[in-house]
Amino acid sequence: MSSATSARDRLVDAAQDLFAAQGVGPTSPRAVLAASGVGQGSLYHHFPTKHDLAVAAVGATVDDALARAMRTLDSDSPAVERLVAYLERPREALAGCKIGRLTADQAVMDDDGLHDVVTAYFVRLLRALTQIFRETDLPDDVARDRAHAALAIIQGGYVLARATRDPGALAAAVRGFVGLLDQGPQARNEPDRPSQHSTPTPKENP
Amino acid sequence: MSSATSARDRLVDAAQDLFAAQGVGPTSPRAVLAASGVGQGSLYHHFPTKHDLAVAAVGATVDDALARAMRTLDSDSPAVERLVAYLERPREALAGCKIGRLTADQAVMDDDGLHDVVTAYFVRLLRALTQIFRETDLPDDVARDRAHAALAIIQGGYVLARATRDPGALAAAVRGFVGLLDQGPQARNEPDRPSQHSTPTPKENP
Numbered sequence: 001m002s003s004a005t006s007a008r009d010r011l012v013d014a015a016q017d018l019f020a021a022q023g024v025g026p027t028s029p030r031a032v033l034a035a036s037g038v039g040q041g042s043l044y045h046h047f048p049t050k051h052d053l054a055v056a057a058v059g060a061t062v063d064d065a066l067a068r069a070m071r072t073l074d075s076d077s078p079a080v081e082r083l084v085a086y087l088e089r090p091r092e093a094l095a096g097c098k099i100g101r102l103t104a105d106q107a108v109m110d111d112d113g114l115h116d117v118v119t120a121y122f123v124r125l126l127r128a129l130t131q132i133f134r135e136t137d138l139p140d141d142v143a144r145d146r147a148h149a150a151l152a153i154i155q156g157g158y159v160l161a162r163a164t165r166d167p168g169a170l171a172a173a174v175r176g177f178v179g180l181l182d183q184g185p186q187a188r189n190e191p192d193r194p195s196q197h198s199t200p201t202p203k204e205n206p
Numbered sequence: 207m208s209s210a211t212s213a214r215d216r217l218v219d220a221a222q223d224l225f226a227a228q229g230v231g232p233t234s235p236r237a238v239l240a241a242s243g244v245g246q247g248s249l250y251h252h253f254p255t256k257h258d259l260a261v262a263a264v265g266a267t268v269d270d271a272l273a274r275a276m277r278t279l280d281s282d283s284p285a286v287e288r289l290v291a292y293l294e295r296p297r298e299a300l301a302g303c304k305i306g307r308l309t310a311d312q313a314v315m316d317d318d319g320l321h322d323v324v325t326a327y328f329v330r331l332l333r334a335l336t337q338i339f340r341e342t343d344l345p346d347d348v349a350r351d352r353a354h355a356a357l358a359i360i361q362g363g364y365v366l367a368r369a370t371r372d373p374g375a376l377a378a379a380v381r382g383f384v385g386l387l388d389q390g391p392q393a394r395n396e397p398d399r400p401s402q403h404s405t406p407t408p409k410e411n412p
Contacts, residue, residue: 022312026231096310103368104302104310106228115371122369142385148366148375149382153355156362160354162309163328165321169354176355179348180386 007042015057020098024054024114025107055113061098062121073128079135084178086129087150093161093170100155125151153177213248221263226304230260230320231313261319267304268327279334285341290384292335293356299367299376306361331357359383 014036018027029050033043047053072086091097102108102118109115129147134140157170220242224233235256239249253259278292297303308314308324315321335353340346363376 023310026312097365100362100365100369101310103365104229104307106232109368118369119371122366126366126370142382145378145382145385147382148363148378149359149380149386152362152366152376152379152383153358154362155365156306156358156360157354159306159309159361159365160328160332160358162315163306163324164332165325170358172351172354173358174355176348176351176353177358177383177386179351180355180383183389 007036007038008046010036010038011043011046011053012057012060015053016061016098019054019057019061019102020095023105023107024058024102025105029053051111051113054108054111055117058099058102058108058114058117062117065099066121066124069125070128073125073132079132080181083129083132083150084181087153087174087178088171091154091158091170093158093167094165096162097155097158100158122151150177213242213244214252216242216244217249217252217259218263218266221259222267222304225260225263225267225308226301229311229313230264230308231311235259257317257319260314260317261323264305264308264314264320264323268323271305272327272330275331276334279331279338285338286387289335289338289356290387293359293380293384294377297360297364297376299364299373300371302368303361303364306364328357356383 011032015027015032018032018035029043029047032053033040036043043053047056069086072089073082075082075085077085099118099121102114107114108118126144126147129150130140130144133143133146136143138146153173154170157173160169160173161167163169217238221233221238224238224241235249235253238259239246242249249259253262275292278295279288281288281291283291305324305327308320313320314324332350332353335356336346336350339349339352342349344352359379360376363379366375366379367373369375
C-alpha cells in the first residue's frame with residue numbers, strides 16, 4: 001500500500017468513526033484531520049470539500065455493511081433460515097445503525113450525493129430481502145411488503161433500544177417478528193425444498 | 207388565557223416546530239425566540255436555560271403524541287382491531303417521527319432529563335401495546351416481544367421512508383407486519399370475544 005493510499009484510508013477511517021459517534025453535520029474536516037494523524041495537505045489533496053470526504057466515508061460504511069449483510073442473505077441456506085440469521089445477527093443496539101441514523105442527520109438528507117449513498121444501501125437490502133421472501137412462494141407485492149417489515153424491524157429496534165436505553169429492545173423486536181414468521185403456513189420448513197431438510201445442516205451459517 | 211401563559215405557549219410551539227425541522231442540538235433559544243414573536247424577557251422568564259425550553263417542548267410533543275395514540279389503543283374495539291388501527295394510522299412518513307428522530311440527536315441523548323422524556327414515551331407505548339397482545343391470550347413474554355416488534359415497525363418504517371425517499375415505505379412495512387398478524391391462529395377474529403364479531407362495527411375507530 002502506498003503512503004498516499006494509506007493517508008486516504010486513514011482519513012476515511014477517522015471520518016467513519018466520527019460520523020458514527022457524532023453525526024456528519026457536526027463533524028468538521030479539521031476534526032477528521034486531527035483524528036487521522038495525517039498531514040493537512042493530504043486532506044485537501046484527497047478530499048477538496050467536506051462533501052467529498054463524507055461521500056467517501058459514508059460510502060465505505062455502506063460497502064462494509066452491505067458486504068456483511070450479503071454474506072448472510074446470499075448464503076446457500078434455505079430462504080427463511082437466511083432471513084432469520086440476518087435478523088438475529090448480534091448488533092450493537094445502543095449505538096444505533098451507523099447508516100439508519102444518517103436519516104435523522106439533516107446535513108445528509110439535504111446533500112443529494114450523500115442521500116443517494118444512503119438510499120442505495122436500503123434499496124439493495126430491500127431487493128435482497130424481497131428475493132428471499134419470493135423464494136418462499138409469496139406473491140411479489142407481499143414479498144416486497146414483508147421485506148420492508150423485516151428491515152423496519154431492525155431499524156426500529158435500534159431506535160427503541162436507544163430511546164429506552166434498553167439494549168435488549170432490538171432483540172425483543174426481532175423475536176416478536178420471527179415468532180410471527182414461524183407461525184405462518186410456510187414458516188421455516190419450506191415445502192419446495194424438502195431435500196435440504198432431510199439433512200440437518202445447522203452449521204451452514206457462520 | 208393570560209398573556210404570560212400565551213407567551214409561554216408560543217415559545218413552546220415555536221420550539222416544537224424548530225426541533226421537528228432541524229433537531230434540538232442545532233436549534234438555538236435565540237431562533238426559538240425569533241420564531242415565537244414574543245419578547246426576549248419572556249424567554250428567560252419562562253425558560254432560564256435551553257434545557258428547560260427543550261424539556262418543555264419535547265414534553266409537549268410527547269404529550270400530544272401519546273394522547274393521539276391512546277385514543278386508538280384504549281378504544282372499545284377488539285384488541286387486534288385497535289392494534290391494526292394504530293399501525294395503519296396515516297403518518298407523514300418523510301418527515302420522520304418527531305420523537306423517534308430525537309434518538310439520533312446527540313444533544314438529546316446526552317441530556318438525562320430530555321432522554322427521560324423520550325424514554326417515558328416509548329415505555330408508555332410499549333406497555334399499552336403489550337397489554338393489547340396479552341388480550342389475545344399470548345403469554346406475557348411473547349406479548350412483550352410482539353409489542354416491541356409493532357413499535358419497531360413504525361419507527362423503522364419512518365427510517366426506511368426517509369432513507370429511500372419513498373413515503374410508501376412506512377405503509378409497506380405496516381402491511382407486511384399486519385399480513386403476518388393476520389395469518390396467525392388468533393388473527394383478527396379473537397376466539398374469546400365471539401360476540402363482538404357477530405355485530406360488524408367498522409366505524410368504531412375514528
